[in-house]
Amino acid sequence: MGKKILAKSSKYGEETLIQHTQNALQVFESLKNAYPEVVEICNEEKFYEYLFTAIFLHDFGKAAEGFQRMLKEGKPWGYRHEIISAGFISCLSYPDDVRKDIALAIITHHRDLYELQESYSTLTISGKDNYVKRLKELDGNIKYLQYMIGEVPEWSKEYLGYEIRLKQVESIEEIQDVFYFAVREYLNDYEDKKVVKNKRKLFLRGFLTACDHLSSASQEEIIKAISDMEVLFKFDKYKDTQLKAMNTKGSAVLIAPTGYGKTEASLLWSNYNQNKSKGKRVFYVLPYTASINAMYNRLKNSFGDESVALLHGKAFYFLYKEFAKSGEDYFDAVNKAKTKYDLSKKIFKPYKVLTPFQILKYFFSVTGFEQHIGEMAGGLFIVDEVHSYDPHTTALILESLKYLKEEYKAEIFIMSATLPEFLKKLFMKELNIESLIEPNKEEIKAIARHKVSVIGGDVFFNISRIIKDIKEDKKVLIVCNTVDRAQKIYNELKKYTNKSVLLHSRFVLKDRERIENSLNKVQLLVGTQAIEVSLDIDFDILYTEPAPIDALIQRFGRVNRKGIKNASPVYIFSKGSEEDKFVYKNQKVVNTTLELLSNCNILSEDLIQNLVNETYKNGYDDKDYKEFLKARESFKSVISQLYPFIENKHLKEEFYEMFDNREVVPYIFKEEYIDKVKNKEYFEAAGYMVGISQRRYISLKKQGLIENNGYDVDFVYCEYDKDLGLLIGNTYDNIFTP
Known part of the structure; x- marks a missing residue:
């Protein structure tokens, strides 16, 4: 066998090529057992044999002397080991089309084809000479590779x-x-739009990458789902909806009130729809960061930290704060968070709590899309609060789920407390769902948590009655539709109690965390839509600006949350502010909501769905429907441009353009932010960031209130108060002066 050949070397130790290959094959074995459906999805009986050979050969190029010197002495090599590794398909006796796919999977397991073609193509004289030169570096170590090839039968x-x-x-x-042999033909076919889209290509590259990454992260196998969900929950008695869910095979829609055990029902459904090896991945999809964090903690407590992954735009920061709060040193906390976050992104943990955008982005050719689409094969998708998305996002979610169901044998569980009839029918028809799970009408008729009143005027017109409730020591919740409005009313009311807080989207991260952690101790909470989602709070009385019925129902849910008190009062003002039309563009829906609620008194749960259906009886209006259809067609176009082994930069740009948000740092934190960055405490620096809309950012920039000093974020010259947040209307007087 000759001398020791390394695959990896770091401060943590060395790993030989044989060790790394066997470790990757160990992950392969667990992945093969977890994903038996892939053979059928690919229509390829020998798929796992082909994957085995790809994994076996994927690092053979590391035996080149230059690569070994790089590992042992730190001297740059200047070449890609994957190019040499892929050439060992000469060991394979499969048909050429199979050998080409295996070669393409190996050569791209770190870089895409265009990047490799640009720098390392052998189609030029210099490129060919360089390739031949690098191949000769194998001469001294060929016996090691021959030994490995001889071990293949065992x-x-x-x-x-x-x-x-x-x-x-x-x-x-x-x-x-x-x-x-393979790259030239594939790129030519890609540019001529002649590539045959067989799934074998995607799974070979995706699963090879997964096995390589996990073995490099010292993981020996992917984790399976909970073996017995029913034992874990230990309910004395299941609700009717939970019994139905836990005995429903295939996709389903569940409509049930808040607090009716929908989460447990969905997980029991996922348990019933698992494969024999408990290998199917479960994706729990929620719309907002706050609700995702709350669900992540809930599932982690039930299933164990090793089984649950967290994925959203600020997940790394959230995981870092977990470790920092436990007293870890900054850099130790970052390293532990990074390890946890990196594993969350891989095919590793069986339960992932995430936003729909964490699914959608891989259809837009974001790096590693083959691995992540492969992971979703046969997946079980729980989509909660599906009513809460705008028409554009709803269309993208629908089309992505449809594609996964039809092409990758996924199953879908849609659930909501307030799903309009037109959306329910749309999802059931398009996703070919036959099972509808609803609670017994008589059972939910007895649940009446709220007494509804629409009262004349706006929040300021009614401020005296709010003050009266505060003075009577009631726990009061006020919800406004805009941040500016919430800030103004909070300023008026905070003097009447020393237990008051304001919550909205324009707080820096560290203040947002502080406020959310204090919510159970306050008497007065003034907020925006930020309080609608998964905050574990319970108030005595609600005052809210007018909004669509589904948004109001979410706000109602923060009062008498458990339903153990008599029906609690919720008041809806008949007037909002002039800015409301920018928040809820379909004001007809808001007006219909007010009209219907004016005729209500005690709001029992059986009435809620009727009110939602009546409000949305005409479905989307013309403008929203056009947006919905446009987004559907757009997604179909995106899918048509998605090809394994190639990262489409145009598609990636299209995906990131969907987000209407800019991170800025208020001027008051400028020095602290810069100090943290200089000390490389980047996550502590992130605590000073706040998000504003692109429209707002452009407006502030035109006013000269945005400064860019070459950092990752810009500084905004508006006042900031730890209790009020960013005050957009209040300009810092000493702008840009020392």
Whole structure:
């Protein structure tokens, strides 16, 4: 076998090529057991045999002397080991189309084809000469690779389940030039739109990358789902909806009131729809960061930290704060958070709590899309609060779920407390869902948590009655539709109690965390839509500006949350502010909501769905419907441009353009932010960031209130108060002066 050949070397130790390959094959074995459906999805009986050979060969190029010197002495090599590794498909006796796919999977397991073609193509004289030169670096270590090839019968029996053999390589002249054999043809076909989209390509690249990454992260196998969900929950008695969910095979829609055990129902459904090995991944999809964090903590407490992953735009920061709060040193906390976050992104943990955008982005060719779409094969998707998205996002969610169901055998569980009839019918028809789960009408008729009143005037017109409730020591919740409005009313009321807080989207992260952690101790909470989602709060009385019925129902849910008190009063003002039309663009829906609620008194749960259906009886208005249809067609176009082995930069840009948000740092924190960045305490620096809309950012920039000093974020010259947040209308007087 000759001298020791390394695959990896770091301050934590060395790993030989044989060790790394066997570790990757160990992950392969667990992935093969978890995803038996892939053979059928690919329509490829020998898929896992092909994947075995790809993983076995994927790092052979690391035996080049230059690569070994780089590991042992730190000297740059200047070449890609994958190019040489892929050439070892000369060991394989499969048909050329299979060998090409395996070669493409190996050569791209770190870089996409265009990047490799640009810097390392062998189709030029200099590129070919460089390739031949690098191949010769294998001469001294070829016996090591020959030894490994001789081990294939034994390793295949152990990891694949049956014996296969590869052709032995006698000399480097037998190694194929993959640029000539596979890359050139694939890129030409891609540019001529002639690539045949078989799923074998996607799964080979995706699962090879997954096995390589997990073994490099010292993981031996992917984790399986909970073996017995029913034992875990230990309910004395299941609700009717939970019994139905836990016995429903295939996709379903669940409509049930808040606090009716929908989460447990959905997880029991996922348990019933698992495969024999409990290998199917479960994706719990929620719309907002706050609700995702809350659900992550809830599932982590139930299933264990090792089984639950967190994915959203600020997940890394949230995980860092978890470790920082436990007293970890800054850099230790960052390293532990990074390890946890990196594993969350891989095919590793069985339960992922995430936003729909964490699913959508991989259809837009974001790096690693083959691995992540592969992970979703046969997946179980729980989509909660599906009513809360705008028409554009709803269309993208619908089309992505439809594609996953039809092409990758996913199953879908849609659930909501307030799902309009037109959306329910749309999702059931398009996703071919036959099972509808609803609670017994008589059972929910007895649940009446709120007494509803629409009162004349706006919040300021009614301020005296709010003050009266505060003075009577009632726990009062006020919800406004805009941040500016919430700030103004909070300023008017905070003097009447020393237990008051304001919550909205324009607080820096560290203040937002502080406020959310204090909510159970306050008597007065003034907020915006930020309080609608998954905050564990319970107030005595609600005052709210007018909004669509589904948004109001979410706000009502923060009062008499558990339903153990008599029906609690919720007041809706008949007037909002002039800015409301920018928040709720369909004011007809808001007006219909007010009209219907004016005729209500005690709001029992059986009435809520009727009110929602009546409000949305005409579905989307013309403008929203056009937006919905446009987004559907757009997604179909995106899918048509998605090809394995190639990262489409145009698609990636299109995805990131969907987000109407800019991170800025208020001027008051400028020095602290810069100090943290200089000390490389980037996550502490992130605590000073606040998000504003793109429209607001452009407006402030035109006023000269945005400064860019070459940092990752800009500084905004508006006043900031720890209790009020960013005060957009209050300009800092000493702008840009020392």
